[in-house]
Amino acid sequence: MLPVVSIVGRPNVGKSTIFNRLIGSRKAIVDDQYGVTRDRHYGESFWNGRDFNVIDTGGYLPNETDVMIQGIREQIHIAIEESDVILFVVDTEAGITSLDQSVAQLLRQEEKPVLLVANKADNEERELNATEFYSLGFEELYPISALSGRGTGDLLDEVVKLLPKEKDEPETSIPKLTVVGRPNVGKSSFINALLDDERCIVTDIPGTTRDSINSKLIYNEKEYILVDTAGLRKKAKVKENVEFYSTVRTDRALKECDVALIMLDAMRGFEEQDKRILRDAAKYNKGIVIVLNKWDLVPEKDTNVHKEFEEYVYSRVPMMKYIPIVSISALNRKRIHRVIDIADKVLQERKKTIKTSDLNDFIERILKEKSLPVRRGVKLKIKYGTQVKSNPPVFKFFMNKPEELPASYRRFIENKIRQEFEFTGVPITMRFVQK
């Protein structure tokens, strides 16, 4: 799991400018859903050979003082919990303010490493003035200019030194099943139902990760790590903090898992946020199972109704028909094991390797079924293909003029691969290269 660096401080000291400098041109997740906070960001950074995540905790609007103090206080608490290193940013142009002092007081009580960053030290004079910030009670001070980049190299050197050591070995080879989904769809209920179940043997794994409640589950004599992403909500009070950090958490949990159990509420339908989680899971090439919870609330439950739900979900994300959908009731413990059975199937599918000879027989057949078009006077040809990797699967196809391959033909190949070789719940990567 990538370490996390949080940027905290009062509004206008330059947090988002620092954030942008740290993540460079990489894409950030922007949290702009709320009026109370300014946008918050989350993205990946890289320095001295280390990757890490950066969180810009944003800022509250300055005139709402009480909300601001409460909001900042809570953000700082969550930031501390979520982070490995904290950058506490102050402004050399403005000097020390009482808000800086309150933030400093909160941070001094914590065990996590805090680097005091005196921003806007654009020149030597400002850099000298920055020494006043020593009175905030931190040992080391980093004067920087986020605008020009002055001093940021030294700061990053220190940040990277403070990150936890990289582990060579993956933490465990036990597959990770992560339950993700919007608040209130029933993630915790589902996990608790499983953990209470007599057919599952459960052991806690203390200290494995700080931000998710992980349990080891033995079911059908197989081991799984079950990751709960719902925990944080119960702690935070300020709504914006909850939403933002659950986005951050969901993203990290998705990157880490083997199978994402994406939970939907059967009574609430499929929303933009669900689509995003689904797309992200596919983008990260994770195994995916859609879990339709609260099935007990659906009035008529014959097989047609399940079909209709399936069609409804698939109509929202047409290229994802390969994802299995299971309807359950966490409340009544209906079909909760089915989820694990299907997740296990997806795990197996994800590890599958198609023999090159089988794949080439297959290619020959589909080329006969639908021939490739002529482009710029040249007939497109796929010469052969091979599965270069599994878990997650990657296929490579050798052809003339790969840049001319129509997207529709690509989709055709993917559909055919799935018809022939299944890969249930598993995103597949196809590369077309010149030969």
Ligand code: GDP
């Ligand atoms: P945030 O509210 O803490 O995220 O602060 P912003 O990043 O939005 O910056 C607030 C203002 O300070 C903006 O006008 C920035 O251009 C400016 N600013 C940020 N970093 C520097 C710097 O290093 N030097 C100077 N002179 N201005 C800066």
Ligand code: GDP
């Ligand atoms: P989370 O935020 O995704 O962890 O959701 P919770 O597990 O906290 O559940 C949110 C609410 O939905 C709670 O009131 C649960 O009792 C309720 N709930 C969860 N699963 C079911 C279910 O299968 N059927 C019904 N009717 N309610 C459920």
